[in-house]
Structures are given as C-alpha cells and as structure tokens.
Amino acid sequence: MYRFRFHVVSLILVVLCGGCDSKIDRFDPNRLYAMTLERSRSMPMDAALSDTSTAIDDLFGTPDEPRWPVDLLEESVAGLVDSKRLSQAAGPVLSLQDGTQHGLYREHCAVCHGLSGNGNGPASLVQDPYPRDFRHGVFKWKSTERNAPPTRDDLAERIRLGIAGTAMPAYPLLSNKELDCIVDYVIYLSIRGEVERELLAAAVDEMGYEEEPPEEELRLRVPSAEADESLTEGEEVTLEILGDIVGQWAEADEFVLDVPAPPHGKPTASDLAKSIERGRELFHGQIANCVGCHDENGIGQTITLDYDDWSKEYSSRIGLTPSDAEDMKPFRDAGAMMPRRIIPRTLKDGVFHGGGDAETLYRRIVVGIAGTPMPGIDVVETESNRGLTENQVWDLVRYVQSFATQSSEEQR
Ligand code: HEC
Ligand code: HEC
Structure with a gap:
C-alpha cells in the first residue's frame, strides 16, 4: 500500500511539474467558504464573492505577480512580509543566471498545498491528514497560544524538519534565504486567505449583500493608496479587516507560551x-x-467520531453529515476534501x-x-x-x- 501510494504521489508530481513553469494569472477564489456561508445564512453569495475577489486581487495580486499591500498598512506591521522575498517564492519555476531559484512555492509546495494554499493540490487526495489549507490561518504545530498565529520560527522549523508521521516532507537543502522566502509566502497566502474569508463573512453579515450588492457606500472595495478624499464605509471595513489580520501575525512573537523551568531541573x-x-x-x-x-x-x-475544524466547517457545523458523500458533493465540487475522521x-x-x-x-x-x-x-x-x-x-x-x-x- 505504502509503495503504491508513493508511486501515485511521484507520478502526480511528474505530471504536475509539466505545469510548474506555466503562467497563472489568477488565484482561485474561495468558493468553498462562500458556499458554506450560503448554506448557513441561506443567502446567495455570488455578488459577495464577486466583489470580494476583486478586492482580494487588488490587495494581493496574482500567483505570478504577488503584491503586499504595504501602502495600506501601518508602518509597524508593513514589514512583516518582504515584497522581494515574496516574488522569489512566487511565480513559475526558473533559475536566474546568478543561480537564484525563483518559483520556490510552485516547485516544492503547490503539489500538496495548492496554488492558493487551499490544501487541495493534486497530490493531496492520497494523504491523511490532508495538507494544510492555509486560508484559515490555523496551524497545529506552533509555540504560541491556541488562537494566535505561529511565529516565523515555528513555520521555518516545520518546513526545515517536515512533519514526522505525515506526508509533509523535510526540506534540509533549502538555503536560509530560500527558507525565508517560503516562510514569507506561507504567511502571505494565509493572510490573503483569512482576509478573503472575513470579507465574505462581512459582506453577508454586516454590509447587506444579498442577491445584488448593497448601495455604493457599503460595497467592499480597496481604496487607492493616494486617495485623499474620505473613505466609504465599505473601504473602511476592508482596511480594518486587513489591518487586524496582519496585526495579529505581526504580534505572534508576543503570544509564545512561556514554559516554566521543570521542578527538579535535572531530576534524579x-x-x-x-x-x-x-x-x-x-x-x-x-x-x-x-x-x-x-x-x-x-x-x-x-x-x-470526530473531525478537524477544517472539515467540520462545511459539514457538521452547518448541519450536514461529514461521511455522507451526497451531502458533501457540492462542497467537493467547490474544492473541499472528503472529510476524514481525525x-x-x-x-x-x-x-x-x-x-x-x-x-x-x-x-x-x-x-x-x-x-x-x-x-x-x-x-x-x-x-x-x-x-x-x-x-x-x-x-x-x-x-x-x-x-x-x-x-x-x-x-x-
Ligand atoms: C507531499 C505533500 C506535501 C508537500 C510537498 C508539502 N507539504 Fe506541507 N503539509 C503536508 C501535510 C499532509 C500537512 C498536514 C500535517 C498535519 O496536519 O499534521 C502539511 C502541513 C504544513 C504546514 C502546517 C504546519 C502546522 O503547524 O500546522 C505548513 C506551514 C506547511 N505544510 C508548509 C509547507 C511548505 C512551505 C511546503 C513546501 C516547501 C510544503 N508544506 C510541502 C503535506 C505536504
Ligand atoms: C478530545 C480528544 C483528545 C484529548 C482529551 C487529548 N488529546 Fe492528545 N491528541 C488528540 C488528537 C486528535 C491528536 C492528533 C492531532 C493531529 O495530529 O492532528 C492528539 C495528539 C496528541 C499528541 C501528539 C503531538 C505531536 O506532536 O504529535 C500528544 C503528545 C498528545 N495528544 C497528548 C495528550 C495529553 C497528554 C492529553 C491529556 C492532557 C491529551 N493529549 C488529551 C486528541 C486528544
């Protein structure tokens, strides 16, 4: 069984890498979460998804040309991600003449974690647990409080050492600089995904999106960085969500749980x-x-008989049965994994x-x-x-x- 799986994974890797060097000009929007909200709020989500996707593309750019919305962020958090490192991790796989590797994420990670970090890459199906869907911003193996994001060091360590007992491999050969680029990119994908989720929820819960978008003032939009006139409410909400999420990541180090010395030091x-x-x-x-x-x-x-939070969101928490293939079908079509018991x-x-x-x-x-x-x-x-x-x-x-x-x- 193990050998069989291994062959399937390597075959998929080879097939996928046919596409590693191609141009990709858009991230997939989070249709899964839109559908989850549609079910739980009994509200059509097309208008919300359309405006949210435009806002997200404005803020974060594309898989080939990622953007870090530095102009819209306060100085204290703007440096969390570096635009140069980001572009080295992004885009198609290529080596420059000076030997620098570009497209690190697509080369090493996308086959499992997916281009948008949705955890649904082509090799993900055969894995248990599934690769992480970064878009929730939730990580298991970290040194911080439960609800806080991981630190850069936490992410770097997981990538360097891999996750023993799961499909997530170790990457001992990446240079420190490359590792730094990839850590930036994981943070970028997580923040991008979290902002997208929060905008979708805000659209239906606060801004009054229904079948049609609300009045102009309330539409979720990104203000242009130069805009000196006052912001619309929709622009303010967009900036607030962005600032909050980036702020949490920027403060992650402050949420590392202190470990007290053991009672006996070196016990007999x-x-x-x-x-x-x-x-x-x-x-x-x-x-x-x-x-x-x-x-x-x-x-x-x-x-x-329990499931992890990623699967519960689109199953038991909205009254569906995670093991029921029929219940799950529309969600799977929108990019969900078939829930597996944890x-x-x-x-x-x-x-x-x-x-x-x-x-x-x-x-x-x-x-x-x-x-x-x-x-x-x-x-x-x-x-x-x-x-x-x-x-x-x-x-x-x-x-x-x-x-x-x-x-x-x-x-x-
Ligand atoms: C062969 C598949 C595979 C590849 C390739 C892969 N991962 Fe993973 N990754 C996984 C799986 C599976 C998990 C989930 C493990 C778990 O839930 O404990 C995971 C989890 C993670 C996590 C979450 C750790 C946490 O604390 O929750 C991070 C971050 C991560 N991977 C980053 C990367 C990066 C960056 C790359 C590329 C350098 C990469 N992975 C390549 C399969 C893969
Ligand atoms: C409600 C169920 C539940 C309870 C209660 C629980 N655990 Fe766990 N524990 C889990 C699950 C599920 C995992 C596997 C998580 C994964 O890999 O995604 C786990 C994993 C672990 C791990 C592995 C961590 C690693 O790095 O791989 C340790 C250690 C552990 N538990 C210790 C404990 C201890 C000690 C307690 C009591 C204080 C405890 N657990 C209580 C469900 C539970």
Missing part, C-alpha cells in the same frame, strides 16, 4: 520515576482525561508530529492542538479540580516522554 532517577507515576495518574484522571482520547497508557486511540495519536509510537522535546510537549499539553479536538488545559496556582499546576503539567510531560522508546530520534 527516583524523582523522575515519581513524576512519571504522578503523570500516569493525571493522564487517566478526571481533570486532564487524556485517556478519553488516547486510551489506557497511551497504547491506542479511544474510538472518537484519529487521536497512539502515543506509544513515540512519533511526535510537532516535536517531542520537553518544552514543546509542555506547550502542546497546555495549549492543545489548534484546529483539532485536542483541548488545552487551564494552568492554576494550587492543585484543584479546575486545572493543572505547572508541576502537574511537567509530570504529564515526563509520562508522555516515558512512552517513547529510547531510540526515538525526537526524544531528548
């Missing part, structure tokens, strides 16, 4: 054994209840997708995993049934680490 063998035992009890206990998903002693997965990890395998070092596991347990059912927990001052203390979280970290065999590479 007997301290460690006691900590692991306490961790074992917490794992099976009422408050952390890890066993509810990860099974006794982390040996397997408790059967859960399976809690068999922790005994010792394969960590987001890193198995102690600090990372501490954050994972406190923050949970964004976009998935794995919840975070409240860290409390004194032991009680309202959360776990820092030391208790450390006990859980030690217990989880004790599963992994000593030979696991990720174990430190």
Whole structure:
C-alpha cells in the first residue's frame, strides 16, 4: 500500500511539474467558504464573492505577480512580509543566471498545498491528514497560544524538519534565504486567505449583500493608496479587516507560551520515576482525561467520531453529515476534501508530529492542538479540580516522554 501510494504521489508530481513553469494569472477564489456561508445564512453569495475577489486581487495580486499591500498598512506591521522575498517564492519555476531559484512555492509546495494554499493540490487526495489549507490561518504545530498565529520560527522549523508521521516532507537543502522566502509566502497566502474569508463573512453579515450588492457606500472595495478624499464605509471595513489580520501575525512573537523551568531541573532517577507515576495518574484522571482520547497508557486511540475544524466547517457545523458523500458533493465540487475522521495519536509510537522535546510537549499539553479536538488545559496556582499546576503539567510531560522508546530520534 505504502509503495503504491508513493508511486501515485511521484507520478502526480511528474505530471504536475509539466505545469510548474506555466503562467497563472489568477488565484482561485474561495468558493468553498462562500458556499458554506450560503448554506448557513441561506443567502446567495455570488455578488459577495464577486466583489470580494476583486478586492482580494487588488490587495494581493496574482500567483505570478504577488503584491503586499504595504501602502495600506501601518508602518509597524508593513514589514512583516518582504515584497522581494515574496516574488522569489512566487511565480513559475526558473533559475536566474546568478543561480537564484525563483518559483520556490510552485516547485516544492503547490503539489500538496495548492496554488492558493487551499490544501487541495493534486497530490493531496492520497494523504491523511490532508495538507494544510492555509486560508484559515490555523496551524497545529506552533509555540504560541491556541488562537494566535505561529511565529516565523515555528513555520521555518516545520518546513526545515517536515512533519514526522505525515506526508509533509523535510526540506534540509533549502538555503536560509530560500527558507525565508517560503516562510514569507506561507504567511502571505494565509493572510490573503483569512482576509478573503472575513470579507465574505462581512459582506453577508454586516454590509447587506444579498442577491445584488448593497448601495455604493457599503460595497467592499480597496481604496487607492493616494486617495485623499474620505473613505466609504465599505473601504473602511476592508482596511480594518486587513489591518487586524496582519496585526495579529505581526504580534505572534508576543503570544509564545512561556514554559516554566521543570521542578527538579535535572531530576534524579527516583524523582523522575515519581513524576512519571504522578503523570500516569493525571493522564487517566478526571481533570486532564487524556485517556478519553488516547486510551489506557497511551497504547491506542479511544474510538472518537470526530473531525478537524477544517472539515467540520462545511459539514457538521452547518448541519450536514461529514461521511455522507451526497451531502458533501457540492462542497467537493467547490474544492473541499472528503472529510476524514481525525484519529487521536497512539502515543506509544513515540512519533511526535510537532516535536517531542520537553518544552514543546509542555506547550502542546497546555495549549492543545489548534484546529483539532485536542483541548488545552487551564494552568492554576494550587492543585484543584479546575486545572493543572505547572508541576502537574511537567509530570504529564515526563509520562508522555516515558512512552517513547529510547531510540526515538525526537526524544531528548
Ligand atoms: C507531499 C505533500 C506535501 C508537500 C510537498 C508539502 N507539504 Fe506541507 N503539509 C503536508 C501535510 C499532509 C500537512 C498536514 C500535517 C498535519 O496536519 O499534521 C502539511 C502541513 C504544513 C504546514 C502546517 C504546519 C502546522 O503547524 O500546522 C505548513 C506551514 C506547511 N505544510 C508548509 C509547507 C511548505 C512551505 C511546503 C513546501 C516547501 C510544503 N508544506 C510541502 C503535506 C505536504
Ligand atoms: C478530545 C480528544 C483528545 C484529548 C482529551 C487529548 N488529546 Fe492528545 N491528541 C488528540 C488528537 C486528535 C491528536 C492528533 C492531532 C493531529 O495530529 O492532528 C492528539 C495528539 C496528541 C499528541 C501528539 C503531538 C505531536 O506532536 O504529535 C500528544 C503528545 C498528545 N495528544 C497528548 C495528550 C495529553 C497528554 C492529553 C491529556 C492532557 C491529551 N493529549 C488529551 C486528541 C486528544
């Protein structure tokens, strides 16, 4: 099975790369989210999708000529993405005479993540989990609070090392400069996708788009950078959404979760054994209840019938059945993946997708995993049934680490 999949993926890679050097003058609009809103609000979305797409193209340009709307942003956040790096990552694959590689995203990433970052590239079908749809701006393996975007370092590390246990490969051969370009491009695609989603939602929920667009004053538009006359309400809302999302990304570093020092520094063998035992009890206990998903002693997965947030958005959250192919068909035609159940990890395998070092596991347990059912927990001052203390979280970290065999590479 594995060999078969591998061949399918390489075949698709070869076929797709026939198109790596071609010109592409438009990103696909987010028809999937438009359709989701159409269902949940019982409102036709054509007018909203049309205005939103024009605004998004004005702000962010095209796959061959990306734009970073620096003129419309406050100085403090405008430098988040660099236009030069962006154009090196974008466009068709080519090498300049000085050896610089262009089209890095299309060369390395688009086959899985799709040109617009929708996670629906030609190789994505055979993968479980599916490649990330960057347009939600939600990332699993990061050092920041659950609702905050990842830091540049988080993204760079995931790309450099890959995601063990998934199809996402490692990229050890990219130069640091190339990696920087690609990180910019992932941030760009995420912000572009998030702004598009928020504009679509604002169109129906706030601006009064129905079958027809609303009056001129309310239409979602991008003001020209030189415009000195006052802005329309629609222009103001567009700028506000853009500024908010870029602002969150620019502040990501401030949302990195601090990890307190472990209680014993370097624990003796007997301290460690006691900590692991306490961790074992917490794992099976009422408050952390890890066993509810990860099974006794982390040996397997408790059967859960849950899905990740990307799939739930266009299925269970709007009253449809994720496993029902008929229900899902119109959404699949609009670019959705057939929902696959998310399976809690068999922790005994010792394969960590987001890193198995102690600090990372501490954050994972406190923050949970964004976009998935794995919840975070409240860290409390004194032991009680309202959360776990820092030391208790450390006990859980030690217990989880004790599963992994000593030979696991990720174990430190
Ligand atoms: C062969 C398919 C494949 C290729 C090629 C690929 N990825 Fe991925 N990528 C995945 C899969 C699958 C996931 C989802 C893993 C998960 O959910 O844990 C993923 C997840 C990610 C994430 C999300 C990490 C997080 O914290 O949630 C980022 C960022 C990412 N990929 C960037 C890239 C970039 C940049 C490239 C190109 C340099 C690339 N990927 C190439 C399959 C791929
Ligand atoms: C509601 C179900 C649920 C609960 C409760 C839960 N988890 Fe998870 N956990 C998951 C799922 C689902 C994944 C896989 C996520 C993925 O790869 O997308 C996961 C993955 C993990 C991972 C792997 C992280 C990595 O980098 O690969 C660890 C470690 C983990 N859980 C520890 C715990 C601990 C410790 C607890 C208790 C404090 C816990 N989980 C509670 C559902 C749960």
